[in-house]
Amino acid sequence: MAGKRKVHTAEFKLSAVKMITEQKLSVAEVARRLGISENLLHTWKKAHAHKGADAFPGSGHQTPQEEEIRKLRAEVKRLEMERDIPKKSGGVLRQPVELIFAWIEGRKSEWPIVLMCRVLGVSRSGFYAWRSREPSAADTRREQLIDEVKAIHAEVKGRYGSPRIHAELVARGQECCVNFVAELMREAGIAAKTKRKFRQTTDSNHAMPVAENVPARAFDPDQPNAxxxxxxxxxxxxxxxxxxxxxxxxxxxxxxxxxxxxxxxxxxxxxxxxxxxxxxxxxxxxxxxxxxxxxxxxxxxxxxxxxxxxxxxxxxxxxxxxxxxxxxxxxxxxxxxxxxxxxxxxxxxxxxxxxxxxxxxxxxxxxxxxxxxxxxxxxxxxxxxxxxx
Structure with missing residues (x-):
């Protein structure tokens, strides 16, 4: 069996690292005792320092039952992702393919690119071609406006919706329409703060005299202090x-x-x-x-x-x-x-x-x-x- 690659379990790796970190033995000494290379031990020690026990998800020999469970879990995870991708994509399925690619690019850390492309009905090669090309003038303009919208939204502490964001953009010399601003805000996940249920505070159950309603809902006086x-x-x-x-x-x-x-x-x-x-x-x-x-x-x-x-x-x-x-x-x-x-x-x-x-x-x-x-x-x-x- 000489030359066969050794496979070490997660428990083995963790125990080896603990000999260094807890028993204060040198890497060379632990490597000698366990009959493994110092380089391998250094790799395990570094991984453990970054992720702790999660650095070793388990790579030892598995029984057929364990292997079947692993495959079932992977399949369940894949099905859950296929279910969640359309939910999270919202209206992107009805948008131009470039917007779908942009949506995939923004969520590549959440799901595999190949899975998103398949579920959303776009080609993987098309996505990579889109990602490698130079951004168009329209794309650059869009990104600039999104950055400006984010800046304004932060300045007003999230209090503006698209109409006021649009007004602020125009005041800053950015020519655009309010519907386009609303689209950018949806794309970037930016929304105004929302309201809660109204609570009544007026106590009109009293016997004191009351006055007539003079303005009669005429809310537009033509001068201050009127x-x-x-x-x-x-x-x-x-x-x-x-x-x-x-x-x-x-x-x-x-x-x-x-x-x-x-x-x-x-x-x-x-x-x-x-x-x-x-x-x-x-x-x-x-x-x-x-x-x-x-x-x-x-x-x-x-x-x-x-x-x-x-x-x-x-x-x-x-x-x-x-x-x-x-x-x-x-x-x-x-x-x-x-x-x-x-x-x-x-x-x-x-x-x-x-x-x-x-x-x-x-x-x-x-x-x-x-x-x-x-x-x-x-x-x-x-x-x-x-x-x-």
């Missing part, structure tokens, strides 16, 4: 609820006042109003108006007295008519979808700092608003002020 909308929402933290009251200028959709506290009282909404009044001391004569829901905080004498003192007309939504205050609902939905639902606030103070950053550094100054032609509230107001001096 109509403000106000509302309250809740923020979950591990310490309990944090309540946020906000005031929004309908003209520019800018949040001009806000207040946060652990209780939902009239003080909360009055503090938000006071901030708005401090920031916008010059209101427009007879047209100034503040609209809210019918909650007890807004119907309270505390809040109503401040409106009277500032000669601001009060308006309130109809019973159960959330659309009467749709712009503020939209702001809260964006806040939850783009920030709150993706955070786990340990304390109320932590939540306050996070929400402050969102409102003052992102929403008012950076975030593109569809109702404003995809510009930020600050920029919209600056443009108006430049043309109405």
């Amino acid at each position: 109509v403000w909308v106000a509302d309250i929402t809740y923020i979950p933290t591990r310490e309990g609820w944090l309540y946020l009251a906000a005031v929004e200028d309908l003209f520019s959709r800018r949040i001009v006042g806000w207040s946060m506290d652990q209780t939902m009282t009239s003080r909360l909404v009055v503090d938000a109003l006071e901030m708005a009044l401090h920031r916008r001391p010059t209101l427009l004569g007879s047209s100034r108006l503040t609209h809210s829901d019918r909650g007890s905080q807004y119907a309270s004498e505390h809040y109503q007295r401040r409106l009277r003192e500032e000669r601001i007309t009060c308006s309130m939504s109809g019973v159960g008519q959330c659309w009467d205050n749709a712009p503020m609902e939209s702001f809260f939905a964006s806040l939850k979808k783009e920030l709150v639902h993706h955070e786990d606030y340990a304390t109320r103070d932590q939540a306050k700092a996070s929400i402050f950053e969102y409102i003052e550094t992102f929403y008012n100054r950076v975030r593109r608003h569809s109702a404003l032609g995809d510009v930020a509230p600050d920029e919209y107001e600056r443009t108006y002020n430049r043309t109405h001096r």
